[in-house]
C-alpha cells in the first residue's frame with residue numbers, strides 16, 4: 001500500500017492509495033472522539049472558479065486546502081467529518097477509529113457543483129447524484145451540518161420561497 005503523508009507534522013491523518021479502487025482515501029492515524037478536531041487546515045491558494053479538489057468558502061471563492069492531503073477526503077452521504085471553513089478545522093462528527101477512512105459531505109461546503117457525480121458511498125441514506133447544497137430537498141438538509149456560507153445560502157433560498 002502506497003502512503004502519501006500529509007505535509008502537516010501533526011500525524012493525525014494520511015492519504016493512502018487504494019490499488020483496487022484506483023483512488024486515494026484519507027485515513028485517521030489515531031482515534032478521535034466525537035467533536036474532536038481531526039486536522040487544522042488553511043488555504044493553500046484561493047480561486048474564483050472551483051476545481052474538483054477545491055472547497056467553497058463564498059460566492060466565487062474557492063480554496064485549495066493545506067495540508068494538501070486533505071484533498072483526498074472522499075465524499076460520503078453518511079460522513080464522519082465536517083470541514084469547518086470558518087475555523088479551518090476538520091471536526092469529527094462521531095467517534096472515528098484509528099485507520100478509518102475520513103469522509104465528508106461535499107454539499108456541506110459546495111453550493112452548486114459544476115462537476116456533479118454519481119455517489120457510490122453505498123450507505124443506507126445515499127442520495128445518488130451529488131451536485132451541491134442548492135439541489136438538496138429541505139427534508140434532506142435537516143440531516144446535515146453545513147458551512148456558514150452554505151447556511152447563509154440556504155436561508156436566502158428559504159426567504160425567496162417564502163418558507
Ligand SMILES: [Zn+2]
Pocket residue numbers: 076077078119120121122123125126127128
Ligand atoms: Zn452516497
